[in-house]
Amino acid sequence: MKKITLIIAFLFLAQLSNAQDTCATAVTITAGTYVVSAVNGTQVPSPICADNGTGATAGEWYVYTPTQDRTTTITTDIAINSGGDTRFHVYTGTCAALVCFSGDDDGGIIGNGFLSTATFNVTAGTTYYIAFDNKWNSGGFTFQLTETPVIVLPTPPITYTSQNIATINSGFNLCVVDMNGDYLDDIVGVSNNNLRVHTQGAGGTFTVTDYPITGTSFMPGWSMAAGDFNKDGKNDVILGSGNGLSLWKSNGSGYTNVTPGDYIFCQRTNFADLNNDGNLDIFSCHDIAPNCYYLNGGGLTNSLTFYQSNTTPGAMNFGTIGGNYATLFTDFDNDGDTDVFVSKCSGPPCELHRNDGGGVYTDVSAFAQINVTPIQTWSSAIGDFDNDGDMDVIITASSGSHKYFRNNVDATNTLQPFTNITAGSGWDTNASTNIDNIAYDFDNDGFLDVLGGGNKIMFNQHNSTFVGFTYSGIGVGAIGDLNNDGFLDIQNGNTIRYAVPNTNKWIKVSLQGIQTNKNGIGARVEIYGAWGKQVRDIRSGEGFKYMSSLNAHFGIGQATTISQVIVRWPNGLVDTYNNVSPNQTLHVVEGATLGVNSFNNTVFSVFPNPAKNVVNIQLKANQSVTLKSASVFDLSGKEVLKIDDLGQPVNVEKLATGTYILSISDTDNRSYAQKFIKE
Numbered sequence: 145m146k147k148i149t150l151i152i153a154f155l156f157l158a159q160l161s162n163a164q165d166t167c168a169t170a171v172t173i174t175a176g177t178y179v180v181s182a183v184n185g186t187q188v189p190s191p192i193c194a195d196n197g198t199g200a201t202a203g204e205w206y207v208y209t210p211t212q213d214r215t216t217t218i219t220t221d222i223a224i225n226s227g228g229d230t231r232f233h234v235y236t237g238t239c240a241a242l243v244c245f246s247g248d249d250d251g252g253i254i255g256n257g258f259l260s261t262a263t264f265n266v267t268a269g270t271t272y273y274i275a276f277d278n279k280w281n282s283g284g285f286t287f288q289l290t291e292t293p294v295i296v297l298p299t300p301p302i303t304y305t306s307q308n309i310a311t312i313n314s315g316f317n318l319c320v321v322d323m324n325g326d327y328l329d330d331i332v333g334v335s336n337n338n339l340r341v342h343t344q345g346a347g348g349t350f351t352v353t354d355y356p357i358t359g360t361s362f363m364p365g366w367s368m369a370a371g372d373f374n375k376d377g378k379n380d381v382i383l384g385s386g387n388g389l390s391l392w393k394s395n396g397s398g399y400t401n402v403t404p405g406d407y408i409f410c411q412r413t414n415f416a417d418l419n420n421d422g423n424l425d426i427f428s429c430h431d432i433a434p435n436c437y438y439l440n441g442g443g444l445t446n447s448l449t450f451y452q453s454n455t456t457p458g459a460m461n462f463g464t465i466g467g468n469y470a471t472l473f474t475d476f477d478n479d480g481d482t483d484v485f486v487s488k489c490s491g492p493p494c495e496l497h498r499n500d501g502g503g504v505y506t507d508v509s510a511f512a513q514i515n516v517t518p519i520q521t522w523s524s525a526i527g528d529f530d531n532d533g534d535m536d537v538i539i540t541a542s543s544g545s546h547k548y549f550r551n552n553v554d555a556t557n558t559l560q561p562f563t564n565i566t567a568g569s570g571w572d573t574n575a576s577t578n579i580d581n582i583a584y585d586f587d588n589d590g591f592l593d594v595l596g597g598g599n600k601i602m603f604n605q606h607n608s609t610f611v612g613f614t615y616s617g618i619g620v621g622a623i624g625d626l627n628n629d630g631f632l633d634i635q636n637g638n639t640i641r642y643a644v645p646n647t648n649k650w651i652k653v654s655l656q657g658i659q660t661n662k663n664g665i666g667a668r669v670e671i672y673g674a675w676g677k678q679v680r681d682i683r684s685g686e687g688f689k690y691m692s693s694l695n696a697h698f699g700i701g702q703a704t705t706i707s708q709v710i711v712r713w714p715n716g717l718v719d720t721y722n723n724v725s726p727n728q729t730l731h732v733v734e735g736a737t738l739g740v741n742s743f744n745n746t747v748f749s750v751f752p753n754p755a756k757n758v759v760n761i762q763l764k765a766n767q768s769v770t771l772k773s774a775s776v777f778d779l780s781g782k783e784v785l786k787i788d789d790l791g792q793p794v795n796v797e798k799l800a801t802g803t804y805i806l807s808i809s810d811t812d813n814r815s816y817a818q819k820f821i822k823e
Contacts, residue, residue, distance in 0.1 A: 167239035167273055170205035175291045180204050180276060181284045189275040193233035193247035194260070195579065197365055197386075200231075200277035208272045214291040215575060215598065218274060219261035221252030221543060222288060229258035229280040232287075235273040242273060245617070249279075250489070251543040251577065253520045257491060261543050263576050264598050265294055265614045292575070300613035301587035301603055302631070304641040311352050312638035314340045316383075318368040319691040320624035320635050325377045327654035327731060329624030329693045331635055334364055334383060339392055339399055348627030348642075359401040361390040364413075369685040370694070371415030371424045372662035374446045379663070381691075382426055384410030389428055393446070406450050408436045412470040412523070415684035416482060417666050418460060419503055420714060420815050422807065424661045424684075429468035429486070437462070460503050467492045470523035470688045474535050474681045475668060476551060477559040480716060482666045482681075485537065487524045487688075493517050494524065494539055498559060502812035513549075513561045520544050522579035523688035527592040528679050529583070530608055533670075535681070537562065538571060540581035540596055546571040550608070570610035576600050580620040582687040584632050588648035588699025590675045595620055595634070615641075623686075624693035625652065630727055632697060649726040651706060653696040655682060658734040659715055659777050659807040659817050666714040669696040671724075674703045700726055715807065715817040733779060735805050735819055747816045750806060754821035758793035759806065774808040796822050 164171045165185030185203045192198060210216065220230040234246040245264070252259030258280065266272060276287075314333025323330045323341050331342035331350065337357045342350040362385035373380040378394040389410050391402040409431035415424045423440040426448070430436050434453040437460070441447035451459040462471075462484060470487040477483065477498060484505060486495040493515035497505040509515040514537060525538040534551040541547075548571045549562040566572050576598025583592045591604035599618045602610040621636030630650040631643035651671065655664030669680045680696040700706065706724040711732050713719070719737040724730060747767055750759050763771070774794070776785035784804070787794050794806075799822045807817045 164205045165203075167205050167242070167275070170207040170273060173206045173208050173274075173289060175289050177286060177288050178206070179284065179286050183276055183278040183282045187275075189233045189277045191242065191244055193235065193244035194231050194249040196231070196249050196279065200279040202278045202282065204276045206274040208266075208274060208289065209270065210266045210268055210272075210291065212268045213294045214266050214268075215263065215294050216266045217261065217263045217290045217292075217575070218287060219252070219259075219290075220285050220287045221254050221259040221261040222286065223254060225259055225285045226255035228255065228283070228285050230260045230276060230285055230287075231279050232260050232262075232274060232276045234262065234264070235275070236270060239273070245272065251520065251579070253491075253518055253543050257489070257520065261577070262597075265576075265600070267616070294614070300601075300615070301589065302646060303644045304615060304618070304634070305644060306617075307640050307642065309342070309350070309638050309640065311340075311350075312342065312635075314338070316364045316368065317635070317637055318364060318622060318689060319370055319381065320622035320626065321370040321379055321691055321694055322654075323379050327695065327729065328628055329626055329695070331622075331626070332368075332370065332381065332691075334368065334381070334392075336361070336363065339381070344626060344628070348629075355398045357392060357399055357401050359403070361392070361401045361403055362388050366410050367413045367685065367689045368691045369413045369415050370691045371665055371684045373415065373424050373426075373440065375423070375662050377662060379694075382413045382415065382428075384413035384428055386410065386431075389413060389426070391426065391448075402448070404438065404448055404450060406436065409433070411468060412685055412688055414471055414473060415663075415665055416473045417661055417714060420481065421809060422657075422660050422715070422815055424663075424665060427462075427471060427473075429471055430466055431468065431489075432466040434464055434466065435462040435468050435471070435486070460505050461507070462486070462497055462505060463495055463507070465492060469521070472524065472526050472686065473666070473683055474526055476535050477553050477557050478534055479557040480712065480714075482714070485524060485526060487521045487539070489520060489522055489542070491518070491520075493519070494521065508559060511561065512559060513564070514539070516547055516564075518544065519547060523581050525581045525583040525594045525596070525687075527583040529592050529604060531591065531676055531678055533677050533679060535679075538581070538583075538594060540594070541577050542579045543577055546574060548608075565608055569608060570602065570605075570612070574598075574600075574602065574610075574612055576612070578620065580688040580690065582620060582623065582690075582692070584623055584692075585697065585699040586632055586643065587646065588631060588650045588701070590648075590678065590699050590701045590703075595623075620687060620690065622690045622692050625695070625697070647702070649700050649703060651698050651700065651709070651724065651726050652729040653680075653698075653709065653711070654729055654731045655694075655696075655711065656731065656733045657713070658779060659717075659775070659805050659815070660713050660734060663694050664711070664713065664734070665694070668712040670708075670710040670712070671698050671700070671706050672708040672710075673700060673706045675700060695729070713817075715815050717805070717817050717819075735779060735803075735817075747810075748808060748818065750818050750820050754823045755796055756823045757795070757797045759796055759820060760793050761790055761806075761808070769810040769812070772809050772811050774806060777805045777807065779803055779805070
């Protein structure tokens with residue numbers, strides 16, 4: 145009898161140990177602590193909700209159905225697991241049709257930083273499936289599920305309707321950007337050997353076009369960026385993978401694959417004009433080594449030259465170690481050039497590299513006092529959150545706690561230490577973490593908000609505090625105005641969440657560079673009115689993974705007029721528009737508003753102006769730069785004259801009557817511009 149009892153007990157224990165091997169036999173759990181003896185289930189988690197792609201061969205499954213709306217945390221980031229490596233996925237739906245809801249890989253901070261943690265809001269009565277896989281380790285571990293009450297908030301300031309579009313079905317649907325030169329945001333998807341563009345038409349309709357791509361390309365498993373690399377009026381895309389990157393470059397009728405072949409464990413990729421020569425360069429965070437970039441040779445070939453920070457002779461310095469997860473290019477000291485903020489994972493503090501000109505970037509992280517530890521972040525939300533004219537930083541945690549820093553740049557455009565204003569800001573009590581965090585004015589009230597983890601938008605309360613509003617199933621994705629109604633929409637997978645317009649007014653500013661890059665990446669757009677001042681920098685690549693609109697978008701609340709719009713181009717040109725009506729797109733062509741005397745650069749002057757036959761170039765007093773070469777552009781952006789000898793007057797006799805921009809480069813590859821008229 146005793147033997148029979150032992151056999152029955154053994155069979156019962158065996159049944160328990162196998163009960164979580166598939167979704168259908170998942171073990172029901174509630175708040176508490178659970179021990180996983182090994183990851184050896186027969187059903188492999190699919191789809192993959194956490195990052196780092198496929199590669200698992202086994203899974204362990206659990207099912208959780210909350211009885212009340214809760215903020216729930218699932219974590220292996222506890223001391224008993226120190227040194228471990230886990231990954232998990234959270235689904236809704238049914239076992240036959242699982243839908244990704246949350247998940248994490250390497251969000252922990254204990255031990256080696258490879259443990260997992262995720263916080264999200266759940267709905268009473270909804271079933272959530274939790275699956276751990278053996279991508280990194282099949283060994284056992286302990287995990288915890290905790291619940292906290294959801295704070296009930298007033299009605300959110302913006303609501304959304306959702307639409308699924310079946311044709312958004314590429315392998316990677318990460319990008320919203322104009323692709324055909326009409327400045328309306330399109331949807332861009334990437335699969336092996338195919339670029340799929342949903343071109344926006346009237347009323348938010350879409351026309352689908354596929355562009356076949358030949359050759360072998362890396363896929364953007366980590367990030368995607370867009371910009372007009374070859375200055376032909378069509379945007380090109382960077383695809384960042386764990387082995388390197390590929391550039392899909394427009395060629396007139398389609399796109400050409402350019403894969404340099406250099407090994408980079410890419411995280412965030414960006415287009416940026418690193419040397420200010422008017423051509424977009426390619427930047428990539430490197431996970432396990434110093435950051436990398438390719439300089440664009442311009443001209444007919446747009447050749448790529450590879451550099452690695454602190455490694456390649458002559459390379460610009462963007463840090464000396466790995467752990468680089470997201471770069472954001474913006475002007476922190478208001479001096480007219482683009483600085484670089486690097487979000488770091490796995491322990492090292494974030495870095496701020498100030499652009500000092502001539503290809504020199506200086507690490508000022510310690511001076512700025514943003515190099516706090518411990519913190520684990522894959523991306524940071526950066527923008528002028530208090531509308532005082534400079535860019536602030538919210539280091540948004542992928543695990544742990546968020547930090548909010550106010551920029552204190554002074555009137556002389558000199559960077560000062562930032563002030564940590566996390567306490568009482570709402571970020572100190574926001575338990576939702578995420579690898580991707582982005583700053584936009586979602587409700588058009590004139591202040592930047594942040595979309596991050598927990599199905600939540602943190603809405604700016606206009607006083608350096610934020611309040612989070614939760615939306616069912618919402619998540620970070622590519623951002624743009626996908627029905628041209630002036631409100632920002634969110635594209636995630638094949639779902640578009642269209643903002644339902646409120647009564648707030650808005651303005652969009654689209655840019656067309658002439659001497660600078662076509663997109664105006666690196667330009668600053670300022671608007672002035674009853675609210676004071678708002679600023680946006682044009683950036684290719686926000687957050688960690690996605691590519692969003694290159695149009696500058698502003699909400700202005702209930703204001704009825706915009707007293708001034710100013711665009712400060714990377715080469716120093718400034719375009720100004722006065723008394724601009726809201727609820728429109730303002731298209732700004734570089735130099736279009738300038739009279740010949742309304743902009744005078746600080747380096748050189750030209751005379752006579754207007755000119756009939758020749759233009760003379762003269763350095764201004766106290767200038768120590770050495771001018772190297774010059775080009776003349778018409779206002780369509782076409783280079784009409786190339787000058788290599790600046791010691792002689794420039795012959796403009798053959799140019800047609802009209803207005804031109806003279807762009808001059810010095811021996812440090814810095815560019816300066818001046819407008820002139822040919823009579």
